[in-house]
Amino acid sequence: MTTIVTILGSTGSIGTQTLDVIAHDRERYEVEALSAGNNTALLLEQVKQFRPKRVCVATKAAADEIKLYLPSGTEVLYGEQGLIELAAAGQSNMVVTAIVGSRGLSATLAAIREGKAIGLANKETLVTAGHLVMSLAEQNGVPILPIDSEHSAILQCLNGESRKSVKRITLTASGGSFRDRSRDELTAVTVEQALKHPNWSMGAKITIDSATMANKGLEVIEARWLYDIDYDDIGVVIHPESIIHSYVEFKDHSVMAQLGLPDMRIPIQYALTYPERRVTPTERLDLAKVGTLHFREMDEKRYPMMRLAYAAGRTGGTATTVFNAANEVAVARFLKKEIGFLDIERIVETTLEQHDAIKQPDEQVIAEADAWARRHSSTA
Numbered sequence: 001m002t003t004i005v006t007i008l009g010s011t012g013s014i015g016t017q018t019l020d021v022i023a024h025d026r027e028r029y030e031v032e033a034l035s036a037g038n039n040t041a042l043l044l045e046q047v048k049q050f051r052p053k054r055v056c057v058a059t060k061a062a063a064d065e066i067k068l069y070l071p072s073g074t075e076v077l078y079g080e081q082g083l084i085e086l087a088a089a090g091q092s093n094m095v096v097t098a099i100v101g102s103r104g105l106s107a108t109l110a111a112i113r114e115g116k117a118i119g120l121a122n123k124e125t126l127v128t129a130g131h132l133v134m135s136l137a138e139q140n141g142v143p144i145l146p147i148d149s150e151h152s153a154i155l156q157c158l159n160g161e162s163r164k165s166v167k168r169i170t171l172t173a174s175g176g177s178f179r180d181r182s183r184d185e186l187t188a189v190t191v192e193q194a195l196k197h198p199n200w201s202m203g204a205k206i207t208i209d210s211a212t213m214a215n216k217g218l219e220v221i222e223a224r225w226l227y228d229i230d231y232d233d234i235g236v237v238i239h240p241e242s243i244i245h246s247y248v249e250f251k252d253h254s255v256m257a258q259l260g261l262p263d264m265r266i267p268i269q270y271a272l273t274y275p276e277r278r279v280t281p282t283e284r285l286d287l288a289k290v291g292t293l294h295f296r297e298m299d300e301k302r303y304p305m306m307r308l309a310y311a312a313g314r315t316g317g318t319a320t321t322v323f324n325a326a327n328e329v330a331v332a333r334f335l336k337k338e339i340g341f342l343d344i345e346r347i348v349e350t351t352l353e354q355h356d357a358i359k360q361p362d363e364q365v366i367a368e369a370d371a372w373a374r375r376h377s378s379t380a
Contacts, residue, residue: 007098011036013264017264047070057077088114098122105129120144130222145274150219154248157258166233172247197210198240216306231310236298238298239295243260244293317361322351325370355369
């Protein structure tokens with residue numbers, strides 16, 4: 001069976017690795033469409049190699065610029081509406097949502113309405129609107145297949161198991177760039193230091209989120225929606241080697257874990273071919289070579305973003321939208337060197353404190369809460 005793929009965010013870390021998986025198994029895949037924000041140079045290289053029917057860029061100016069270089073018959077779209085149209089149109093049966101941040105929500109919902117399976121790398125979609133996304137997916141019989149290594153691991157551990165037999169799921173965290181530093185040592189860390197992740201090759205935003213542990217907080221909220229599980233039954237443990245990607249404890253106290261080298265192409269391919277497994281362009285795991293695996297308890301005093309994420313999740317409604325939006329703005333400000341590293345968590349916390357959460361928000365209310373949080377956190 002040919003998997004016809006649309007990739008939202010094709011020039012980012014997940015997008016480029018998805019195309020690498022596709023390039024190693026061209027008989028299995030066809031690329032329907034690509035979106036790429038402002039990175040038009042890389043997009044044009046991808047178009048030359050994969051020949052999509054449609055592309056989308058951020059602005060009309062960018063669209064006008066690349067029109068001259070696109071193959072005959074390749075349609076170019078732009079902006080938010082272009083992204084939504086790209087996600088919903090065509091013959092693709094899988095949409096990989098690899099856009100960073102909350103911008104992927106409307107496009108993801110549009111793809112679900114058209115019955116397209118979702119390869120979900122954009123965790124913010126579930127964080128901001130998990131109740132809407134999962135309800136719509138159920139109504140349309142659409143699978144939501146996680147691309148995060150942690151949630152892919154949980155999905156694999158649950159295959160063939162009764163959800164009623166699950167006692168607890170535990171997400172593993174690398175600890176990020178500063179896992180061996182105390183809080184006192186974080187006051188003067190630089191952007192350059194924060195971007196040096198010890199295990200994974202990721203984009204700038206997610207690398208900073210890994211260092212603050214916001215990324216794991218987002219994954220906890222995401223897990224609540226993906227697996228319909230209470231927050232009290234979702235744990236996090238620091239695992240510096242990133243070999244065990246997550247694990248499930250069952251009621252009989254059996255524990256099932258998924259292991260592999262820290263290479264995102266493995267969970268990407270699993271989502272694309274689910275439930276089939278195929279050869280990947282990755283290295284084998286040699287546990288004898290790894291030698292030893294280490295684990296540490298999650299310390300919410302050391303990583304306050306974990307505490308804030310759980311609190312927002314338990315509050316529910318627009319609280320998780322605000323958590324995500326405030327974090328996006330704070331990380332962007334840190335990357336621009338406007339604020340310090342520890343200011344990220346301060347901004348998120350003060351923004352949450354000023355927000356009155358609305359339960360069961362619709363898409364419009366979510367958009368309003370997102371916009372409010374961004375305004376507030378831009379000056380906090």
